Amino acid sequence: MNVMKNQILISLATPADGKFLTLDKVQDPVFSQGLMGQGFAIEPSSGEIVAPVDGTVTLVSETKHAFGIKTKEGADVLVHLGIDTVELAGKPFSVSIKQGDIVKAGEAVVKMDLTAIQAAGKQTTVILAITNSNDVLDELMTTNVEQTVKAGATVAVAEIKATSTVTQVKHNGSKYDQLAAAIVDNVGGAENINSLIHCITRLRFYLKDESKANTAVIENMDGVISVAKAGGQYQVVIGQAVTDVYDAVIAQIGSQFTNPDATAEAVDETTKAAAKGFWPKVKQGASNFIGVLTASMIPIIGILAGSGILKGILAALTGFKVLSTTSGTYVLLNAIGDATFYFLPVVLGFTAAKKLGSDPIVLAIVGGILIYPQIITLASKASTASTNFLGIPTTLISYTSSVFPIIVAAWLGKYVEKFLKKIIPMYVRSVFVPILEALILSLIVIIGVGPVITMISKGLSNGLVAIYNFSPTLSGLILGGVYQTMVIFGLHWGLIPIVINDIATNGHSYINSILSITMVAQGGAVLAVFLKTKDKHLKEMSLAAAISAFCGVTEPALYGVNLKYKRVFVVASIASALGGALTGFLRVDNYALSGALIGFPAFITPGVGIGSNFYGYLISHYATLLIAVVLVYFFGYTDKMLAKKANPMNLNNLEVA
Structure with missing residues (x-):
């Protein structure tokens, strides 16, 4: 494989006469937010459109409003003519190129009827985007001045990454070729493929037999966000690198599997759909967050489950006085058993970064900073938790076992790195970009995210305690229903000191009994999935996650199964709310920082032994288990969800499946 080590520059010409605009000025969020890559735009004064670069035409939209060119350096350049002009069905456009043509910069390629577009109520803005910017660009330098330009004039220079593979030597073991080969093998090989198209984030296979596809393996590949099945298509969600992976797949299986018209239509539809509606975007954003969350956790679900079971066994051994917590064995x-949870931010920093396109090593370091011993020590004491950084007040919290903050950091990492590369000279980037990125991301979490979580957490905790004092049953209903959601966002930490203080001061905690119920409910939900599913991989994961939850560790159940199949989590939370209400009604008490099914000794009243409180524990916990299993088995899960589940995508890419 020929790797270019010298600086590679591509000149980008303006595709039309008119006023030059930076991309952020475009009135289309898909382009203005950089979802389609870096670029620029022209407010045209003439409808004569020219090729902005030398290269091969890879796309001509069926509705003629967009075309794509791939340069010999590997840049995929998309030119989009107007905003929402896909709705005009090609009428204002006359195209003189077709897929496979070789074009030169400045060569006339399309005529665009500006008057007809304006009469239809559409904007005529011509947008250029390098759709594989994340993979091939070090920097895009533009004039950054809103000035009048002529078609064919150079207005930008793209600096290609020094390690980008040139296309004269076709893919030969690159990361995209390796991923493409793995995907093809696991969809059943080329012999199982009828055709392949792509949209703005997904490979869309038409397979002869979907049962031959190994979905579990594909979902766990680096570079794959998730898998969806819809409209007779087997969709592999890639993100912004989809065109590179698509090209690599086609290079391996042959051009006879392509359908350019269907691909252009899919790109048009998903580009348009991504820009519409506030609430659809909110819903998609939430789905994306859960998708990245679960995808980041999947590689470590096995060891999390095993660690949870080990911790449960230790809790039982210490509960029965077989082991002392001060013994070397313990x-x-x-x-x-505890290391995986303690260092979870480090591990998640690495896995989440790989899914989101950030630097995995830098994000692992950020995770390490968040759990640095001195920070944890300061955060553990009220007298030292409040501090400041360069005069900025902040509240330190413990990030051990946390999930949400490092996911936020991994999401931001891509943008921070891109910004730093723009302002730091190339010859010192390898030294300064990683440490500055780690510094910025750590401070964002510690100074920004941490105090916000602390404030919300304390407010929720005080409110829930007040509700318990007013009505234990109502408190159990609310706390039982929302606690595991609080865990996902790290908002549960405000309750933990209250529980610890109750046990240390009063020798018992009613609230901890309700928290215990939530673990049983999540375990019961995943147990129902184990009983119902016929999928071997899911069955194995579900059983291990259920045992771990019954031992007091819900992460494998939450992130491995329940959140992934969202209805399972919702139904489990309903069961948890009902169990919490029953626990509050019976006023079940807890006498140690332990719970779930394995922690039953913590519900035996000291000095009294097995009595009414323990019977209340048995009734509330096993009733919750039964409710969760029954509700999820009949209403929460079906194997059809394996095919129909809405698989979220990268947080940086919005698409309606």
């Missing part, structure tokens, strides 16, 4: 076994 300390070593507890370290083995």
Whole structure:
């Protein structure tokens, strides 16, 4: 494979006469937010459209409002003619190129009827975007001045990454070729493919037999966000690198599998759909967050489940006084069981960054900073938790076992790195970009995210305690229903000190009994999935996650199954609310920082032994288990969800499936 090590520059010409605009001025969020890559725009004064670069035409939209050119350096350049002009069905456009043509910069390619477009109530803005910017661009330098330009004049220069593979030597073991080969193998090979198209984020296979596809393997590949099945298509969600992976797949299986018209239509539809509606975007954003969350956790679900089971066994052994918490055996076994959870931000920093396109090593370091021992020590004491950084007040919190903050950092990492590369000279980037990126992301979490979580967490906790004092049953209903959602966003930490203080001061905690119920409900939900599914991989994961939840560790159940199949989590939360209400009604008490099914000794009243409180524990916890299993089995899960589940995509790419 020929790798270019010298600086590679591509000149980008303006595709039309008119006023030059930076991309952020475009009145289309898909382009203005950079979702389609870096670029610029022209407010045209003439409808004569020319090629902005030398290259091969890879796309001509069926509705003629967009075309794509691939340069010999590997840049995929998309030219989009007008905003929402896909609705005009090609009438204002006359195209003189077709897929496969070789064009030169400045060569006339399309005639665009500006008057007809304006009469239809559409904007005529001509937009240029390098759709694989994240993979091939080091920097895009534009005039950054809103000035009048002539078609064919150079207005931008793209600096190609020094390690970008030139296309004269066709893919030969690159990361896209390796991913493409793995995807093809796991969809059943070329012999199982009828055709392949793509949209703005997904490979869309038409397979002869979908049962031959190994979905579990594909979903766990680096570079794959998730898999969806819809409209007779087997969709592999890639993100912004979809065109590179698509090209690599076609290079391996042959051009006879392509359908350019269908691809252009899919790109048009998803581009248009991504720009519409506030609430659809909110819903999609939430789905994206859950998708990245679960995808980041999947690689470590097995060891999380095993660690949870080990911690449960240790809790039982100490509960029955078989082991002392000060013995060497306990300390070593507890370290083995606890390490995965303690260092979760480090591991998640790495896995989330790989899904979101950030630097995995930098994000792992950010995770390490968040759980740095001195920070944890300061955060553990009220007298030292309040501090400041360069005069900015902040509240330190413990990020051990946390999930949400490092996911936020991984999402922001891509943008921070891109910004730093723009302002730092190339010859010192390898030294300064990683440490500055780690510094910025750590401060954003510690100074920004941490205090916000603390404030919301304390408010929720005080409110829930007040509700318990007013009505234990109502408190159990609310707390039981929302606690595991609080865990996802790290908002549960405000309740933990209250529980610890109750047990340390009063010797018991009613609230911890309700928290215990939520673990049983999530375990019961995933147990129902185990009982109902016929999918071998899901069955194995569900059983391990259920045992872990019954041992007091819900992460494998939450992130491995329940959140992934969202209805399972919703139904489990309903069961948890009902169980919490029953627990509050019976006023079940807890006498140690333990719970779930394995922690039953913590519900035996000291000095009294097995009595009414323990019977209340049995009734509330096993009733919750039964409710969760029954509700999820009949209303929360079906194997059809394996095919129909809405698989979220990268947080940086919005698409309506």
